[in-house]
Amino acid sequence: MTNSETVYFNGSYTPKNQTKLSILDRGFLFGDGVYELIPIYNKHIFYVKNHLNRLRSSLELINIDSAIVNDEKFIKIIKSLIELNSYVNHYIYIHISRGVDKTRNHVYTNECDPTILIMGENYQPFDKSIIEIGKSAIIEEDYRWLKSNIKSTSLLANVLIKNKAYTSDAYEALLLRDGYLTEGSASNVFIIDNGVIKTPKLSNKLLPGITRKFLADLIKEHGLEFDECDISKEKLLSSDEIFCSSSTNPVVPITQVDNISISRNAGPISMQLYGHAQKFIEDSYK
Numbered sequence: 438m439t440n441s442e443t444v445y446f447n448g449s450y451t452p453k454n455q456t457k458l459s460i461l462d463r464g465f466l467f468g469d470g471v472y473e474l475i476p477i478y479n480k481h482i483f484y485v486k487n488h489l490n491r492l493r494s495s496l497e498l499i500n501i502d503s504a505i506v507n508d509e510k511f512i513k514i515i516k517s518l519i520e521l522n523s524y525v526n527h528y529i530y531i532h533i534s535r536g537v538d539k540t541r542n543h544v545y546t547n548e549c550d551p552t553i554l555i556m557g558e559n560y561q562p563f564d565k566s567i568i569e570i571g572k573s574a575i576i577e578e579d580y581r582w583l584k585s586n587i588k589s590t591s592l593l594a595n596v597l598i599k600n601k602a603y604t605s606d607a608y609e610a611l612l613l614r615d616g617y618l619t620e621g622s623a624s625n626v627f628i629i630d631n632g633v634i635k636t637p638k639l640s641n642k643l644l645p646g647i648t649r650k651f652l653a654d655l656i657k658e659h660g661l662e663f664d665e666c667d668i669s670k671e672k673l674l675s676s677d678e679i680f681c682s683s684s685t686n687p688v689v690p691i692t693q694v695d696n697i698s699i700s701r702n703a704g705p706i707s708m709q710l711y712g713h714a715q716k717f718i719e720d721s722y723k
């Protein structure tokens with residue numbers, strides 16, 4: 438992404454490097470906002486209705502009027518950004534904060550208008566050759582708050598945890614709360630246990646990932662066995678395969694957790710799902 442790319446900011450299309458935000462914006466001061474990251478494949482917006490529904494749900498959970506997210510309006514803006522910036526395969530980041538207040542005050546009023554930013558984000562998904570080798574992960578205590586189902590811009594805990602993984606030469610941190618898997622610092626987590634694909638059931642302890650939903654749809658379509666259930670630390674570490682899912686990389690096999698080897702390379706069921714996901718994307722977004 439270059440700094441002269443066009444972004445959408447509070448009703449206008451402006452160059453990224455000339456877009457200014459007030460220091461009294463509650464998103465800046467308190468992380469008081471929510472966001473979405475939506476993949477663009479060959480200029481098409483991936484699972485857009487699901488992403489916009491989750492955005493509305495996040496807004497409702499922090500008491501911001503979700504009617505500000507209108508499907509038709511938002512899709513039009515995203516399509517304009519795709520054209521203005523010549524995006525082909527890209528990501529769109531949507532950020533909505535509670536808005537600019539008169540003073541810095543924890544207590545909010547309904548007087549400020551939400552700040553809406555929509556811009557491109559440039560991530561490079563892993564090549565298939567990397568996916569086949571797999572990645573390593575660490576285990577970390579899930580010390581985040583108990584509203585992890587909100588896609589909140591308050592990401593300090595996730596940032597600290599992801600950086601611990603990074604400095605440990607790992608791709609991701611797998612989070613345990615009371616001895617049970619919740620998700621990754623920036624992904625949902627699946628295991629394969631005796632041929633069954635398992636992932637923690639949705640709750641306030643994890644984000645309802647759109648890729649998680651996409652993979653669940655594919656799993657059902659291809660008749661694979663699926664279970665949303667509790668996964669203990671012991672079950673996680675003795676599983677046959679592990680993979681992480683997120684919008685940037687739908688399936689990332691994890692072959693090692695801390696010093697424990699899970700599989701030599703990416704496991705067969707993870708690779709099968711990776712193949713189904715790639716095929717769906719290629720076929721649907723020609």
Ligand SMILES: Cc1ncc(COP(=O)(O)O)c(C=O)c1O
Binds near residue numbers: 623624648649684
């Ligand atoms: C904490 C967390 N869980 C799960 C996910 C995966 O969500 P999605 O598939 O919607 O990208 C993300 C993505 O950013 C995340 O940050």
